Amino acid sequence: MKNFLIAKSRRLRSTPYTSRIEEQGVTAYTIYNHMLLPAAFGSIENSYHHLKEHVQIWDVAAERQVEISGKDSAKLVQLMTCRDLSKSKDGRCYYCPIIDDNAGLINDPVVLRLNENKWWISIADTDVILFAKGLAIGNNFDVEIKEPNVDIFAVQGPKSFKLMEKVFGEKITKLKFFGFDYFDFGGAKHLIAQSGWSKQGGYEIYVENTEAGLKLYDHLFEIGREFNVKPGCPNLIERIESGLLSHGNDMDNGDNPYECGFDKYINIDNDINFLGKEKLKEIKLQGIKKKLMGVKLDIDNISITGSLDLTDQDSNVIGELRSACYSPHFKKVIGIAMMKKSHWDIDQDLKVKINGDICSGKVCDLPFI
Numbered sequence: 001m002k003n004f005l006i007a008k009s010r011r012l013r014s015t016p017y018t019s020r021i022e023e024q025g026v027t028a029y030t031i032y033n034h035m036l037l038p039a040a041f042g043s044i045e046n047s048y049h050h051l052k053e054h055v056q057i058w059d060v061a062a063e064r065q066v067e068i069s070g071k072d073s074a075k076l077v078q079l080m081t082c083r084d085l086s087k088s089k090d091g092r093c094y095y096c097p098i099i100d101d102n103a104g105l106i107n108d109p110v111v112l113r114l115n116e117n118k119w120w121i122s123i124a125d126t127d128v129i130l131f132a133k134g135l136a137i138g139n140n141f142d143v144e145i146k147e148p149n150v151d152i153f154a155v156q157g158p159k160s161f162k163l164m165e166k167v168f169g170e171k172i173t174k175l176k177f178f179g180f181d182y183f184d185f186g187g188a189k190h191l192i193a194q195s196g197w198s199k200q201g202g203y204e205i206y207v208e209n210t211e212a213g214l215k216l217y218d219h220l221f222e223i224g225r226e227f228n229v230k231p232g233c234p235n236l237i238e239r240i241e242s243g244l245l246s247h248g249n250d251m252d253n254g255d256n257p258y259e260c261g262f263d264k265y266i267n268i269d270n271d272i273n274f275l276g277k278e279k280l281k282e283i284k285l286q287g288i289k290k291k292l293m294g295v296k297l298d299i300d301n302i303s304i305t306g307s308l309d310l311t312d313q314d315s316n317v318i319g320e321l322r323s324a325c326y327s328p329h330f331k332k333v334i335g336i337a338m339m340k341k342s343h344w345d346i347d348q349d350l351k352v353k354i355n356g357d358i359c360s361g362k363v364c365d366l367p368f369i
Contacts (some may be wrong), residue, residue: 003028012036015061016210017217024231032062038233045328047230048237053199055159056170057220060197060204061151066121066129077111077119077276079135080256082257084267088113093178093193096121097265098128103279104111104253105260106131108245110195110340112180120150120206124247135275148226149358151209153217156202160228164203165322166223167216179311180206187188188212197234199242199369203242209360240334243294250292250322250336256280259338261366282364289341290319294368295350297333297361301326302354310337310350310361318343327368334368335362 006029008014013035015315018249021038028040038059041047068076078085081096082103088094090113107128112120118183121128129147134141164172170185172192175181180193190213191206207213221229245251251260257280258266265362268280295310302324310319317340324335342349348363 005021005347006036006341008033008036014057016207016214017059017061017153019280020214020217021059021118021231026231033064035062035064035163037062040229041231041233044147044236045326046237047232048328050228050230051157051232051235051238052197053158054163055155055202055218056230056299057224058156058231060154060231060234061207062323063122063204064120064134065148065150065206066123066145067118067146068132068146069118069119070141070143071117072136072143073114073119076132076139076143077121077130078134078272079139080121082130082262082267082274082276082280083265084270084272085111085113086320090115091180093122093180093195095263095265097260098131099257099274099276099280100120100131100253101275101279103256103276103283103330105251105255106245106253108193108247108251108260108262110178112191112193115161120148122152126247126360129218149210151207151210151213152204153207154196154202154204155220156196156198157200158228159202160200160202161280163220163224163229164192165225167220168337171291176262185216186212190216197244199244199367200238210236232245236323237327240323240325240336241327241329241367241369243336245336246323248325250338254282255338256283256288259291260291290338291344292366293319293337293339293344294364294366295321295324295335295339295354295361296330296364297324297335298361299333299354299359300316300331302333302335304354308352308354310339310343310352312347315351318350329369336366339363 030039184208308321319339
C-alpha cells in the first residue's frame with residue numbers, strides 16, 4: 001500500500017510537540033480527535049523492540065480531555081458509562097466504556113476523578129464532548145463541559161520508572177498503577193498518572209502549562225540518554241500482542257461491552273443510573289452471538305485498511321479481522337477479530353482472502369502475550 005502525505009490545515013490541529021517530533025524523525029502520522037498523532041519513527045518493528053527494552057517519549061496530545069465540572073458532574077459521568085463509579089476516589093483513573101441507549105460503544109476512555117465535582121474524560125477518537133453536552137442539556141444538569149488546554153505526552157517502557165525517578169525523586173515511585181498526583185518541575189506543577197497505552201509500564205504527563213511542559217519534555221530527553229531514551233508512539237505490534245483494544249479499529253458503535261470482553265466494567269445489578277442499562281440486561285439474558293478474539297495467520301506480512309472477512313472451509317463468513325500485524329514473537333501475522341459464536345473454540349481453522357490470495361489461520365485467545 002502506498003504512503004501519502006497529510007495536507008495540514010486549520011481543521012487538522014498540530015500539537016505543542018509537533019515541531020520537536022518532526023526534528024526527531026517522525027515518519028508517519030494518523031489522525032485522532034482532529035489532531036496529528038505520530039504513527040511511526042522509521043521501522044515499527046525496531047521501535048517495538050526498543051519499547052520493550054528501554055524507554056520512549058510519546059506525543060499523545062491527540063488524547064484530548066473532556067472536562068466536566070459542577071454539582072451534577074458525577075451524575076453526568078455516571079450516566080455515560082456502564083461502570084459503577086459510586087465508590088470512585090480522587091486521584092484515581094478508571095477505565096470506563098461509554099455507551100448509548102442501545103448499549104453501543106461510543107468510546108472507551110480513561111476517566112480521571114480530580115475531585116467530586118470535577119472530572120476529565122481522556123478520550124480516543126470520537127466527539128464525546130458533544131454526547132456529554134447533549135445528555136447534560138436533556139437532563140437539565142448543572143454542569144460545565146469544555147475541552148481544556150491539556151496536552152499529554154507519555155513516558156513508556158521498562159526504564160521509564162528510573163528515568164522519572166531521576167527527575168521527580170522518590171515520590172513518583174509511590175504512585176500506583178492508574179493513580180495520579182501533582183509533581184513539580186521548574187516551578188510548575190504537572191498532573192502525572194501511572195498509565196499509558198502499552199503493557200511495558202510508564203506514565204502520562206497531563207501538561208496544562210505549555211511552556212513548562214516543553215521544558216520538561218526536553219529535559220527528559222537530555223537526562224534520559226543513559227537509559228537510551230528515544231521518541232516513539234503507540235506501537236501497533238506491541239498493542240496487538242498485548243490485546244490492547246483500539247476504539248474505531250477493533251470496536252465501534254455496532255458492538256456492545258459484552259462483545260468486547262468488558263464484563264468486569266459492566267454493573268447492571270445495582271441501582272446506579274446509566275444510559276443503555278436496560279439494553280445491557282437484555283443482552284446478558286439473551287447471550288451474545290459474537291465477541292473479540294485473537295487470530296494467528298500463516299503469513300509473514302499484512303497491511304489492511306477497513307476489515308476483512310474470515311471464513312470457514314466452506315467459505316461461510318465466521319468473523320471479521322479488524323486489526324493485524326506481523327509479530328516478531330510469533331513469527332507470523334496476528335490479529336484481533338470479531339468472531340461468531342460458532343468459532344469461539346481455540347485452534348479452530350479459518351481462512352482469509354488478502355490481495356487475492358487465500359491464507360490459512362487459527363482462532364486463539366486474547367491477549368497473545
